[in-house]
Amino acid sequence: MDPHKFPVTANALQGAMLDSIMKKQPTIPWKDSGMLSAAFQSNFHRFVSQNYGNEEWTKLKGANSLMRDSSALKKYVDTRLRGLYSLREGMDAGIYFKQGAVANKFGGAQAGVIVNNAPGSVMPVQFTAAVNDQVTLMNIPFDLNYTQLAGQPWDYSRAFGRGLKHINFNKDVYMERLSKSVGKSFDVDKYFLKDLDVGKAVKGYLQNQLDNIRSAVTQISGDSSLRNLISPEELVYLDSAQIKQVVANGNTSLPDSITGRYLDKLYSLKAQIAKDKAIQRLLSSQHKLNNIITADVNSPENQKEAIKSLLPLNFVQRLFLEMRGLQLGNVTGEGRGLTKDLFMSGLQSSLLSNNKFAMVGIGTRNDARDIKNIGLSSNLDGSNYAMQFLQLGTGDINGAHTHVGALNANTKQQPNSFNMPVLPKNIFVGAVSEQIDFGAYGTLAAELEKSNTSYKNVANDNSGLLASKAAAAGMFNDFMETVSIGLDYNGEVKSLSMNQRVYAKFSGMAYSNPGSPSTTRGAIKYGLKIDKQFQKNRVAIGFRMDRQDTRIAAMGDSRWKNSQYAVDFRMRVKKNLTLTSRIGQSMMKGATDSTNTTAYVNRNLSISSLVSGRLLAIPTSTNMLLSLQQVNVMPVKSVLVNVNLNHNFILVSHLLSFNVLYNKDLRNEALYGNLITVETAYSYQLVKLLNCSSGITYLDNKSVVQQAGLRQTVSAGLTKRLQANLYVDCRKNLLNTAQNYLFGTFTTSLVLQYQLK
Numbered sequence: 001m002d003p004h005k006f007p008v009t010a011n012a013l014q015g016a017m018l019d020s021i022m023k024k025q026p027t028i029p030w031k032d033s034g035m036l037s038a039a040f041q042s043n044f045h046r047f048v049s050q051n052y053g054n055e056e057w058t059k060l061k062g063a064n065s066l067m068r069d070s071s072a073l074k075k076y077v078d079t080r081l082r083g084l085y086s087l088r089e090g091m092d093a094g095i096y097f098k099q100g101a102v103a104n105k106f107g108g109a110q111a112g113v114i115v116n117n118a119p120g121s122v123m124p125v126q127f128t129a130a131v132n133d134q135v136t137l138m139n140i141p142f143d144l145n146y147t148q149l150a151g152q153p154w155d156y157s158r159a160f161g162r163g164l165k166h167i168n169f170n171k172d173v174y175m176e177r178l179s180k181s182v183g184k185s186f187d188v189d190k191y192f193l194k195d196l197d198v199g200k201a202v203k204g205y206l207q208n209q210l211d212n213i214r215s216a217v218t219q220i221s222g223d224s225s226l227r228n229l230i231s232p233e234e235l236v237y238l239d240s241a242q243i244k245q246v247v248a249n250g251n252t253s254l255p256d257s258i259t260g261r262y263l264d265k266l267y268s269l270k271a272q273i274a275k276d277k278a279i280q281r282l283l284s285s286q287h288k289l290n291n292i293i294t295a296d297v298n299s300p301e302n303q304k305e306a307i308k309s310l311l312p313l314n315f316v317q318r319l320f321l322e323m324r325g326l327q328l329g330n331v332t333g334e335g336r337g338l339t340k341d342l343f344m345s346g347l348q349s350s351l352l353s354n355n356k357f358a359m360v361g362i363g364t365r366n367d368a369r370d371i372k373n374i375g376l377s378s379n380l381d382g383s384n385y386a387m388q389f390l391q392l393g394t395g396d397i398n399g400a401h402t403h404v405g406a407l408n409a410n411t412k413q414q415p416n417s418f419n420m421p422v423l424p425k426n427i428f429v430g431a432v433s434e435q436i437d438f439g440a441y442g443t444l445a446a447e448l449e450k451s452n453t454s455y456k457n458v459a460n461d462n463s464g465l466l467a468s469k470a471a472a473a474g475m476f477n478d479f480m481e482t483v484s485i486g487l488d489y490n491g492e493v494k495s496l497s498m499n500q501r502v503y504a505k506f507s508g509m510a511y512s513n514p515g516s517p518s519t520t521r522g523a524i525k526y527g528l529k530i531d532k533q534f535q536k537n538r539v540a541i542g543f544r545m546d547r548q549d550t551r552i553a554a555m556g557d558s559r560w561k562n563s564q565y566a567v568d569f570r571m572r573v574k575k576n577l578t579l580t581s582r583i584g585q586s587m588m589k590g591a592t593d594s595t596n597t598t599a600y601v602n603r604n605l606s607i608s609s610l611v612s613g614r615l616l617a618i619p620t621s622t623n624m625l626l627s628l629q630q631v632n633v634m635p636v637k638s639v640l641v642n643v644n645l646n647h648n649f650i651l652v653s654h655l656l657s658f659n660v661l662y663n664k665d666l667r668n669e670a671l672y673g674n675l676i677t678v679e680t681a682y683s684y685q686l687v688k689l690l691n692c693s694s695g696i697t698y699l700d701n702k703s704v705v706q707q708a709g710l711r712q713t714v715s716a717g718l719t720k721r722l723q724a725n726l727y728v729d730c731r732k733n734l735l736n737t738a739q740n741y742l743f744g745t746f747t748t749s750l751v752l753q754y755q756l757k
Contacts, residue, residue, distance in 0.1 A: 051083075052080075082191050086188070087186055095185065096180075096181045102136060104133065104134070105134040107132030108132055108753060109132070109755075110129070110752060111127075111752050112752070113750050115747065116744050116747045128147070129148040131145070131146045132144070133145075139317065140169070141170045141173040141174055143167070145164075145167075146166075147164045148163045148164075149162050165330055167328040167329050169320065171325060179303050179306075182307055192302065192306075209269055210235070230246055240270070247266070323351050324396070327348045330345055331344060333348070333515065333516075334350065336433070337403065337433045338389050338406075339407075339516065340516040340519070341517055344361075346364060348361035348363070349361070357396060358390075360391075361388070363387065365385045365517070366412075387407060387408065387410075388409075389406065389407040389408070391403050391404070401433070401435050406429065411426075425454065427453050427513075429449055429451045430449070433447045433448075440492075442491025443490050443491070445487070446486065447486040449485075449511070450483050451482050480508055481508040482508050482512075484507040484511050486503070486505035488502075497534070500528075501527075503526065504526040522559075524548070525546070529543070530542065530543050540569070542566075542567070543567050544565070547562065547564075548561075548563075549562075550562070558593075560591075562589075564584070576613050577611050578610045579609050582606050583606075585603045586601075587600065599633075601630065603629070604629045606626065608624060618649050621648045622647045623647075625645075626643055627642045628641060638666075639666040639667050643660065644661050645660040656680075657679075657681050659678070660676070660678050661676070675700070676698075676700045677698070679696070679697050681693050689717040689718075692714050695710070696708075696709075696710060704737060705740060707743060709731030709732060709745070711730075713728075722752070722753070723753040723755075724750070725751040725753075727749045727750075731745045
């Protein structure tokens, strides 16, 4: 039986694939009916049953549909048959997948103590400890991190202790583990039929189909001299009328009835081809299959396809294959939209499957604000919330997407803290975000968020539920005062070697989003950034402008006006010399209905250089910064000269470094003080396992502090697994001032790290 005799409903591209597979796998027999033989079905049954279970085989073979239904055949060819074709050896595809399904990779543990005798130190004695581990369950890896912070406060009250816990699903390691299992059991190139010339295979397949049609018409007409009147290329590219014309021009002997049957069969094959858009590309460009189907066998999308198709994954493993991330404990937000700059205790998870995105989170936010101001501000703007959020849409959150989301938050009173009592309230936030990818022209991101706040009736038992419902129901109240709108364009013009960004954002005075604590309410922000390179990146010029107007009163026009401008220049003079400079200004003004006051101005002109070379045959590198700075803070106006010099000598395996920081106020306003800091250090190795660094320090802040001292670090490998790091900084006050208590004279730290595995 000719293996090209496929059921007429079979997909043309599948037929070409199977044709080539059969040629490379001649041991797979075919039945005269055009179906797979019973012997091969038995072999295939054993492959599917051992690797994917009898249940799947039963579903596929039900009602004899596996070998006769075109849709089942398509799925069959796309997955299991290619899996059998690419299986390296044996019949157990999951043998490597099952190995190491449960594992533990200990990352290490360390502990340290820091002592600082400065009277101004909030915590003179600090203890730190950290443990890192990676646990794998069912081949799903989780990173476990724990950090303990503890210490004795300056007033010797009860000791402080706080632990940070973080459990994170490691998607990269998960994909790497599964990809290795696939690679050990299967030849991935063969699975994607990378070893086949599909263009040639399709052309050959269509030619055989045309030969079969000719044979059928020959049997009906009895005219054995009939030849093919059309080529595979003509069948693909010509329409029905053109095909009919070609047949009419080439046929002079057959009656119209036979010609009609011949055309009907050609039209049927033409309709079959029309379902495969890749056929025309295959015949025109003769791409390999990996260029048509996969583009790159090692791409994340194709790795994921191979994993899903070839490994015997259970429901949980398939779920984690679609998951972008899962965090438990002290977690951070995604950094976009609803949860920008969020740090909370709880759970956050996100999935991306077939370009469908979902993110969900639940937890509590507890901000550690400035101690001296928290008692004044906490009752006005709470820093402790219990929150839940959900975001859905299409596309990844960091790429082109369309998302909608909602966040619900309730204030929490933190016991035994500096916080003032907070009036219980609920905040509901709705959000819509869209990012459009213009390809070479960049991306445009738009965000719209709307919040509503409802205060609870503490006299009512179900006040929390009522407040949540009221906040959600009042979403469109006071729209402009409780809305946040943002646009952000990022682009690149490669032909001009230029990058640019333009953004604008508005937030109403009453807008509040506990999931994005860094967002400023009552503000209008906009800005521009342009970077341009010349002479193959030897020269670069950049400009940046940022402005923000922030309302500070519900009545009137009181506001803070902030602006920042900067121009940057960089030039690579030669291979070992680079020059950079910046001129910039930042300013803050306070404006009311009747006044306009400049509260702060900072203007800066700087020039820096980075030079590497040799001095007396010794490799050296020098980084120098010189700047002139004007700083005005209300009535105090200073003009400062700043010099920063860093010089390094590489002495075989040792390093000698020299650092100087000099600051001089030319107007003697002493806003920052006239300051000079000199540090020098020499890194060396005493014995094989003992690395040291010794240095001298000098600090002189005019009329404030003057100190000189020694600094020593020692790193020792005590055993193969135990590492110790010691740091000591001893200084002596050379000047007795009232501010000496701010500067300690003794700081030390000891860190022990033990590797269990």
